[in-house]
Amino acid sequence: KAGVTQTPRYLIKTRGQQVTLSCSPISGHRSVSWYQQTPGQGLQFLFEYFSETQRNKGNFPGRFSGRQFSNSRSEMNVSTLELGDSALYLCASSLESGGNTEAFFGQGTRLTVV
Amino acid sequence: GESVGLHLPTLSVQEGDNSIINCAYSNSASDYFIWYKQESGKGPQFIIDIRSNMDKRQGQRVTVLLNKTVKHLSLQIAATQPGDSAVYFCAESRRDMRFGAGTRLTVKP
Numbered sequence: 001k002a003g004v005t006q007t008p009r010y011l012i013k014t015r016g017q018q019v020t021l022s023c024s025p026i027s028g029h030r031s032v033s034w035y036q037q038t039p040g041q042g043l044q045f046l047f048e049y050f051s052e053t054q055r056n057k058g059n060f061p062g063r064f065s066g067r068q069f070s071n072s073r074s075e076m077n078v079s080t081l082e083l084g085d086s087a088l089y090l091c092a093s094s095l096e097s098g099g100n101t102e103a104f105f106g107q108g109t110r111l112t113v114v
Numbered sequence: 115g116e117s118v119g120l121h122l123p124t125l126s127v128q129e130g131d132n133s134i135i136n137c138a139y140s141n142s143a144s145d146y147f148i149w150y151k152q153e154s155g156k157g158p159q160f161i162i163d164i165r166s167n168m169d170k171r172q173g174q175r176v177t178v179l180l181n182k183t184v185k186h187l188s189l190q191i192a193a194t195q196p197g198d199s200a201v202y203f204c205a206e207s208r209r210d211m212r213f214g215a216g217t218r219l220t221v222k223p
Contacts, residue, residue, distance in 0.1 A: 056209050099208065
């Protein structure tokens with residue numbers, strides 16, 4: 001079956017703009033988690049969605065938001081982009097919520113803010 | 115504070131040797147631990163997991179050891195191959211998964 005699909009793969013935006021990233025989980029998976037990966041900070045948890053509800057949230061400012069649709073696809077949005085938002089954004093899908101089941105990652109969206 | 119961290123940022127081994135990658139965690143409430151492998155340009159790939167009611171779990175060429183007394187997790191790779199070269203992350207799970215900084219494994223031919 002198809003893996004986790006993230007679109008787009010690469011994105012270049014300018015400061016102050018906003019961006020929307022998309023994640024399609026593995027069929028049957030209802031949990032989608034988002035992570036930001038940078039060389040300096042590593043993999044940092046953004047938030048998790050399960051059955052269209054945000055279940056958990058990391059320590060990121062309100063400029064970072066997300067949502068999940070009834071088909072479990074998820075989007076994350078970053079508004080008023082800053083240079084420091086340049087990163088690889090990864091989503092992971094799993095069957096259940098709570099981080100206690102195997103999570104499968106997509107290839108990520110590489111966001112560059114100039 | 116709570117943290118998941120790796121002892122060494124880089125590890126270089128000879129092809130055919132065994133590799134050991136270590137990880138320390140500080141939250142005794144974590145009950146699920148996972149090792150991921152990330153190759154350049156790709157997302158993390160699940161390797162092996164272990165729950166807190168176990169102290170050892172084996173997969174194909176990989177073994178994860180969990181020492182809850184000292185809050186230590188390790189990944190052992192037997193007969194390391196060039197294709198094992200990657201960054202390895204440990205993750206601990208509470209309500210969500212938190213990752214360590216990663217160790218870059220380089221396998222020399």
